[in-house]
Amino acid sequence: MFIRKPPLPRMLLNNGSCMRNAQLILRNINASVHDGGALVLTGANGAGKSTFLRMLACFSRPSAGEILWNGHDITKSGVFEQYKLQLNWLSLKDAVKEKFTVLDNVQWFEVLEGKSGKSKAALELMGLGRLINEKARMLSMGQRKRLQLARVVAIDRPIWLLDEPSVALDTEGVKLLEHIITEHRKKGGIVFVATHLPIQIDDAMILRLPERFPRRKTMVDLLD
């Protein structure tokens, strides 16, 4: 009888731990994500959500365990060079050039990517169509976040690493964010979201990271 092997997860985190500044931030994390999957990281401030994304982006190396992409260790040279081309990173640092127009701010990401033609449609999708020729310094915080999301859409890489993507967005902006995530996943894309705000992502795995610094017990706690 022929037994078909289950497909490898596109991303596999195998007992991953991560240290920063000689402190263990993440300990023995396991997760697997297939094409079209989503993993939402939650937890208190300082729990390690951004550190988790940094590790996936290879900005921080796992101190123990491994992260596999297509079954290959992402930290190995040869693998890393291909893996990093899969990533679309959105962080709180928005890299918006205030003297450039809104459109230029998306287009130069496309140019760096060797692509063209998707920036305008991406900005329109994110509700910034009428602002494309304005200087980026005119944008509000929420509009800057929409611009960042337009870059993610325009560049269109398979694995999205989104750090607090809904911060500063209004209700309609959050709906747009949820919409682009859904559409990306329909194409087989993968999404990792670190957030402390509620977000609606169907069938997402939720990983709640434990608080890192439990409050020391006081005399009052002990008497309670």
Ligand SMILES: Nc1ncnc2c1ncn2[C@@H]1O[C@H](COP(=O)(O)OP(=O)(O)OP(=O)(O)O)[C@@H](O)[C@H]1O
């Ligand atoms: N540049 C750094 N160098 C050393 N340690 C850091 C650095 N940045 C953060 N840390 C530590 O790593 C821990 C995890 O931080 P991280 O930013 O990953 O948490 P987070 O869950 O994303 O928090 P938040 O919800 O506040 O964004 C923090 O407790 C912090 O002390």
